[in-house]
Amino acid sequence: MSLVRFQNVMSNELAKRTMFTRPPEPPQEFLLNDPSNSVFIGITKLFSVPFTWTFASLTNPHISVVGITGAGKSFFVKTFLTRASYVWKTNAIIIDWAGEYKAWVQQSGGITVSLGKGDFINLLDLSGMKPLDRSKQIINSFEILTDISDYPEQRRLTVEAIEQAYVNFGFDPAELPKPDKEAPTLKNVISLLEEKLQEGSYAYPAELENAVYRLRQFAREGEDYFARKSTLDLSKLISSGLVDIDLSGLPDERFRALAALFMLQTLKERMRMEGWSASKGLKALIVLDEAWKVASDERSDAVTIIREGRKYQFGLIVASQNPTDINEAIFSNVGTSVMLRIKFEKFLDYLQGSLNFSQFMRNEISKFGVGQAAVDMSFQTSVQFPEVFLIDRIIGEIPLDVYTITVADVLNQAELTDQNVQKEYYLEKIDLNSKFIQANINSVAIENVFKELDNRNRVLDIRGLMQIMLNERVNKDTIVELMRGFGLADSVITRVFSYAT
Ligand SMILES: Nc1ncnc2c1ncn2[C@@H]1O[C@H](COP(=O)(O)OP(=O)(O)O)[C@@H](O)[C@H]1O
Ligand SMILES: [Mg+2]
Numbered sequence: 001m002s003l004v005r006f007q008n009v010m011s012n013e014l015a016k017r018t019m020f021t022r023p024p025e026p027p028q029e030f031l032l033n034d035p036s037n038s039v040f041i042g043i044t045k046l047f048s049v050p051f052t053w054t055f056a057s058l059t060n061p062h063i064s065v066v067g068i069t070g071a072g073k074s075f076f077v078k079t080f081l082t083r084a085s086y087v088w089k090t091n092a093i094i095i096d097w098a099g100e101y102k103a104w105v106q107q108s109g110g111i112t113v114s115l116g117k118g119d120f121i122n123l124l125d126l127s128g129m130k131p132l133d134r135s136k137q138i139i140n141s142f143e144i145l146t147d148i149s150d151y152p153e154q155r156r157l158t159v160e161a162i163e164q165a166y167v168n169f170g171f172d173p174a175e176l177p178k179p180d181k182e183a184p185t186l187k188n189v190i191s192l193l194e195e196k197l198q199e200g201s202y203a204y205p206a207e208l209e210n211a212v213y214r215l216r217q218f219a220r221e222g223e224d225y226f227a228r229k230s231t232l233d234l235s236k237l238i239s240s241g242l243v244d245i246d247l248s249g250l251p252d253e254r255f256r257a258l259a260a261l262f263m264l265q266t267l268k269e270r271m272r273m274e275g276w277s278a279s280k281g282l283k284a285l286i287v288l289d290e291a292w293k294v295a296s297d298e299r300s301d302a303v304t305i306i307r308e309g310r311k312y313q314f315g316l317i318v319a320s321q322n323p324t325d326i327n328e329a330i331f332s333n334v335g336t337s338v339m340l341r342i343k344f345e346k347f348l349d350y351l352q353g354s355l356n357f358s359q360f361m362r363n364e365i366s367k368f369g370v371g372q373a374a375v376d377m378s379f380q381t382s383v384q385f386p387e388v389f390l391i392d393r394i395i396g397e398i399p400l401d402v403y404t405i406t407v408a409d410v411l412n413q414a415e416l417t418d419q420n421v422q423k424e425y426y427l428e429k430i431d432l433n434s435k436f437i438q439a440n441i442n443s444v445a446i447e448n449v450f451k452e453l454d455n456r457n458r459v460l461d462i463r464g465l466m467q468i469m470l471n472e473r474v475n476k477d478t479i480v481e482l483m484r485g486f487g488l489a490d491s492v493i494t495r496v497f498s499y500a501t
Helices: 011-015 073-088 102-107 131-145 152-168 186-199 205-216 234-239 253-274 292-296 301-312 345-355 359-367 413-417 429-438 443-455 462-471 476-486 490-498
Strands: 039-044 050-053 063-066 091-096 111-114 242-246 284-289 314-320 336-339 373-377 388-394 402-406 424-428 459-461
Touching: 039 073, 063 073, 073 091, 073 284, 073 314, 073 388, 091 234, 091 253, 102 111, 102 242, 102 402, 102 424, 131 152, 131 253, 152 186, 152 205, 186 205, 234 253, 253 284, 253 292, 253 301, 292 314, 301 314, 336 345, 345 359, 359 373, 359 388, 402 429, 402 462, 424 429, 429 443, 429 476, 443 459, 443 462, 459 462, 462 476, 462 490, 476 490
Parallel strands: 063 314, 063 336, 091 242, 091 284, 111 242, 284 314, 402 459
Antiparallel strands: 039 050, 039 388, 336 373, 373 388, 402 424
16 A cells, blocks of 8 residues: 555646645735836735736736725725826726715816716717717617617617718718717707608618617606717827716616716727827726626627727726626736635635635635735736735725715706706815814814714715704804805705705
8 A cells, every 4th residue: 555646636726725825925026016117006915025016027907806895996996096197197087886986086186077967978979980880889888788689670770870860960970080070969860760750661660669769768858868968078088187987876777887888988999099109007097896787798898998908008997896797808817806805605716716826815815804905917928926915905095084065956957967066065074174163163063064974974965964053053144154165056055944944
C-alpha cells in the first residue's frame, strides 16, 4: 500500500483547498503604480501595499462593483470618479437610476440632468448620427423594452414611419446630418401612422393601431419625456466634466430603462466619433448603477462599450447588488472586479465560479465590513500569482454632509416641467444650520429638523420642514424668511402654508 497518491488537479481547484488559504497578493509592481498616472484605491490587507489602479497592463479599463446595499458601491464609484478626474481629467456620465448621485454631483460642481423633472430627451435626436442608424437604435430599444419583435409588421411600420419623419423634416436618412438641424419627435412619427390609418388604404389597420398604441405610451401628454425637444446637448455629454443623468423622476422602470438605453447608444456613437487619440489615462467613464434591466440584456450597448471601450479610452463601471443581473458578456469581460460584502450563497457561488478564488476569500467576502473589498484584475499577459486580493478598506474622499429639501410636491404642472424652477435644494449641514440661525429659529426646532432629516436619509419635503417649525411655535414670518433664504418664490411659499395643519 502506498502512502502517497498522485492526482491530476486543476489549479483553480487547488486554489480552493485549505492548504492554500492564505490570501497571497500580486507583487508590488502590479499594485503600486506611478501616482500621476493611476488612481489610489486603498491599502492591501496582507502586505499593506498602497494599491493604485491603472488599466495599462489590464485587459481593459472596465470595472464591475458588486455588494449588498450599504456595502459601499456608490462610495467607491464616487471616490474613483473624483480621483480619475484629478489624475486624467476623466469626464464622467452617471446613469443614475435612483437619483443617489445627484446631490454629490451638484456639490462637486457637476451638471445634473433630471428627466421627468423638467428635462427632456428627444429619442430622435441625432447628435451627429445618420437618421438610418438612429432609427435602428430606437427600434433596438423598443425590442428590449416591449414585445415589438413578436410583431414584424408593426416593427416594419414603425421603422418606416421614423424614417419618413426624418425625410419630412428635410433629412437624408443615409447621410450625416447638418449640425443644429432640428429633428422630428416621436409625436411626428405617431402622426404619420395615424394619417395612414385615416387614409384607410392600408390592409391591416389593427397592426397600425397597435403600432400607434405602443409608441403613444412614450408620448402621452405629461409623460412625453422622450417626445419633446431635448433640453440637453447630447453631443457635449462626454466632454462636460461630471454629468449626472437622474432617472428617478421618471414614472417607472420602463421609462428609466428607455432613457438608459438611449444614453448608452448616444455615448457609444460619440465614443466612436471621437476616435482614437494618444492621451494618458481615461477620456470618459460611464457609470451604470443598479440599472439591472440595461446591464442584463446582451442587446444593450453596455456590451458594445465593454468590447470597444479600451481602444477609445472609454471605461464602463457597472455596479449592482446582484452580480447575476450583470450580463455574462459584461461580467466575465471586465478588467477589474471589485467585490464588497456579499451575503447570498448563490451570488458567492456565481462569483467564485467565474473568478476562481479560494474558500478563504469567499469567507472573507461574506464577512466584510463597509468599504472592505476583494479585487480581481485580469492582466493582458498570463501571470504567476492569484489575481484576487484583499483591500483593507476603500479609502475615500471625505463624504460631504449633504441634505436635500424637496419642493416638487407643492409645485404645479407648469412649474414641474419648467427647467428654471428648482425642485430640490441641496445644502451642506453647515450651510443649512447657518440659514436656520440667520432666520432666528430656536435650537429645539433646528434639532428636530436635523433629527427628522437624519431619520429620512437626509431628505425632507418643504411641507414637513414647515410643519416641524410650526409645531415648535416658530412664527410664520420667520419661516417665510427661511424659505426665501433657500430661494423659493413667494407664490410657492404661500402654497406651502396652505398645507399647514
Ligand atoms: N470605504 C468607505 N469608507 C467610509 N464610508 C463608507 C465607505 N463605503 C461606504 N461608506 C458609507 O457607507 C454608506 C453606504 O455606502 P453606499 O456607497 O451608499 O453603499 P451602496 O451603494 O453599496 O448601497 C454611505 O453612507 C457611505 O458614505
Ligand atoms: Mg448605491
